[in-house]
Amino acid sequence: MHSAALVIIFLTVVIALILGLLAARGKQMNLQQWTVAGRSFGALFVFLLMAGDIYTTFTFLGGSGWSYGVGGPTLYILSYGSLAYVLAYFMLPRIWRYAKTHNLISQPDYFEQRFQSKGLAMLVALVGVVAIIPYLQSQFTGLGLIVEIASYGAISSVWGMVIAMVVIAVYVTLSGVRGSAWTAVLKDIVLLAVVLFIGIALPLHVGGFSAMFHKIDAMRPGFLTFGSTAMGIPWFISTVLMTAVGFYMWPHAFGAVYTARSERVFRNNAMFLPLYQLILLFVFFVGFAAILIVPGLTNSNLALMSAVTKVYAPWFVGVIGGAGMLAALVPGSLMLIGASTLLSENIYRPLSRNATPAQVQLVARVLVWVIAAITLFFAANSNATIVALLLMGYNFVTQFFPAVILGVFTQRGANRIGALCGILVGVILVAIFALTGTSIIWGLNAGFLAVILNAIVVLAVSAATRSAATVESASTGATPAD
Amino acid sequence: MAVRWLAILPPVAFLVGVLFANSITPYVLGLPFLWFYISACVVFTALVMIVVYVLDPANKGPELQD
Numbered sequence: 001m002h003s004a005a006l007v008i009i010f011l012t013v014v015i016a017l018i019l020g021l022l023a024a025r026g027k028q029m030n031l032q033q034w035t036v037a038g039r040s041f042g043a044l045f046v047f048l049l050m051a052g053d054i055y056t057t058f059t060f061l062g063g064s065g066w067s068y069g070v071g072g073p074t075l076y077i078l079s080y081g082s083l084a085y086v087l088a089y090f091m092l093p094r095i096w097r098y099a100k101t102h103n104l105i106s107q108p109d110y111f112e113q114r115f116q117s118k119g120l121a122m123l124v125a126l127v128g129v130v131a132i133i134p135y136l137q138s139q140f141t142g143l144g145l146i147v148e149i150a151s152y153g154a155i156s157s158v159w160g161m162v163i164a165m166v167v168i169a170v171y172v173t174l175s176g177v178r179g180s181a182w183t184a185v186l187k188d189i190v191l192l193a194v195v196l197f198i199g200i201a202l203p204l205h206v207g208g209f210s211a212m213f214h215k216i217d218a219m220r221p222g223f224l225t226f227g228s229t230a231m232g233i234p235w236f237i238s239t240v241l242m243t244a245v246g247f248y249m250w251p252h253a254f255g256a257v258y259t260a261r262s263e264r265v266f267r268n269n270a271m272f273l274p275l276y277q278l279i280l281l282f283v284f285f286v287g288f289a290a291i292l293i294v295p296g297l298t299n300s301n302l303a304l305m306s307a308v309t310k311v312y313a314p315w316f317v318g319v320i321g322g323a324g325m326l327a328a329l330v331p332g333s334l335m336l337i338g339a340s341t342l343l344s345e346n347i348y349r350p351l352s353r354n355a356t357p358a359q360v361q362l363v364a365r366v367l368v369w370v371i372a373a374i375t376l377f378f379a380a381n382s383n384a385t386i387v388a389l390l391l392m393g394y395n396f397v398t399q400f401f402p403a404v405i406l407g408v409f410t411q412r413g414a415n416r417i418g419a420l421c422g423i424l425v426g427v428i429l430v431a432i433f434a435l436t437g438t439s440i441i442w443g444l445n446a447g448f449l450a451v452i453l454n455a456i457v458v459l460a461v462s463a464a465t466r467s468a469a470t471v472e473s474a475s476t477g478a479t480p481a482d
Numbered sequence: 483m484a485v486r487w488l489a490i491l492p493p494v495a496f497l498v499g500v501l502f503a504n505s506i507t508p509y510v511l512g513l514p515f516l517w518f519y520i521s522a523c524v525v526f527t528a529l530v531m532i533v534v535y536v537l538d539p540a541n542k543g544p545e546l547q548d
Binding site: 072075078079082083085086089090093208209210213217224225226227233236237240241264267268270271272274275277278281 | 486489492493496497500501504505506509512513514516517520521523524525527528530531532534535538540541
């Protein structure tokens with residue numbers, strides 16, 4: 001009865017599609033409805049959309065894969081979210097207010113309005129899409145593995161990815177953000193139950209929590225702390241800093257900020273989202289239990305699904321696979337909406353001046369399929385760990401942070417040319433890191449070094465061009481341009 | 483607004499505290515010490531943010547909408 005697993009996964013996807021369709025019904029689907037849901041979401045929905053960003057394939061399969069494969073350094077995943085919420089308490093209300101005043105829809109809109117530069121906005125849109133692709137790729141990879149394992153090898157992971165791509169793209173085309181929010185409710189309930197269950201049952205299966213950790217420590221001394229690999233404490237500190245400040249720089253996360261009904265939503269969420277993070281511990285426990293249940297996997301992404309398949313009956317593998325499907329569907333759809341809106345709204349529209357709103361929307365919907373196909377191509381030709389893919393995306397999006405934080409909290413700390421130079425320097429550096437496979441330099445996260453250099457460039461260039469403008473205006477009597 | 487400065491505590495706990503917590507022993511609640519410590523930091527963050535939220539005057543009074 002191995003087919004039971006696939007049947008259950010299929011039913012889960014059908015339910016998600018129906019929810020998505022119901023959510024979209026009766027709403028006029030212009031671009032603003034499709035992407036920011038008319039700015040109508042309260043604390044609970046924003047909470048779930050943002051939590052939807054946390055409980056993804058990245059944590060479900062990637063997190064367990066990392067605790068299986070690298071041990072101690074996995075703790076960075078538990079740490080950066082909490083610090084991101086602390087930062088959000090101060091930063092997001094200001095961004096939300098600014099977005100509402102100027103009726104912004106996407107992340108590049110913020111740069112265009114704040115720095116009065118269409119070119120900067122287009123650069124930001126492009127970098128955003130580049131960053132989203134490895135993230136989306138990790139979701140596809142996860143979905144492919146789930147289908148492959150749940151079909152007990154009958155469907156290859158590449159075909160699994162093709163199916164996953166079609167499901168996500170159909171889902172997004174039909175429902176937009178509102179559909180994501182409703183599916184997020186379903187996903188969070190199912191995922192919470194599944195993660196708590198296997199996060200407790202599998203460690204008990206190998207003799208209990210304390211015994212499990214003692215066995216692993218005896219097998220691999222130092223594995224459970226920092227320093228047994230190149231990823232020591234300096235790596236931890238720099239990675240947590242980089243990912244915490246980059247957390248809301250993702251185009252879809254930045255866009256989700258706009259969906260809130262009021263600015264207090266973010267301050268409210270800062271109290272409870274950290275606790276929600278603790279569920280991640282149970283995901284990591286699954287990876288540790290898998291070290292003892294299915295040792296020696298060459299692909300650590302498989303740790304959770306392999307352990308589950310070895311211990312449980314096919315129908316239960318189906319339930320877990322279904323949960324994994326949902327874990328990829330919600331964030332995957334948000335990312336696809338994010339990337340297609342970026343390209344249509346912030347690159348296509350300014351370049352073709354007389355495009356009608358209907359044309360822009362059509363382009364957005366076509367781009368969903370194009371981006372999904374490109375991502376599928378990368379996913380089918382890669383064997384990177386899911387966490388490594390996400391960190392690569394973080395390297396890119398975090399480059400927005402210096403310009404955003406200076407723009408939010410200072411009047412003149414960053415200007416147009418400073419922001420442009422900083423982002424360019426940062427992005428070129430991380431592109432070089434990505435192409436050469438560099439992730440650690442001097443024990444520090446390479447992306448962290450890039451963002452530091454980026455910040456220095458933003459500050460220096462802004463200061464230099466500001467004083468030049470002041471000198472000029474003093475001599476000519478004109479006001480500074482920025 | 484001074485209460486907002488409390489928000490500096492969670493980053494210190496995670497990023498400075500870790501220097502002193504990178505150890506397997508003692509086990510607490512079945513977890514290696516480092517794992518217990520980071521988990522405790524998460525709970526600590528939530529507690530600090532609850533205090534900040536409750537005392538921050540920005541969250542007093544009716545919520546401004548539209």
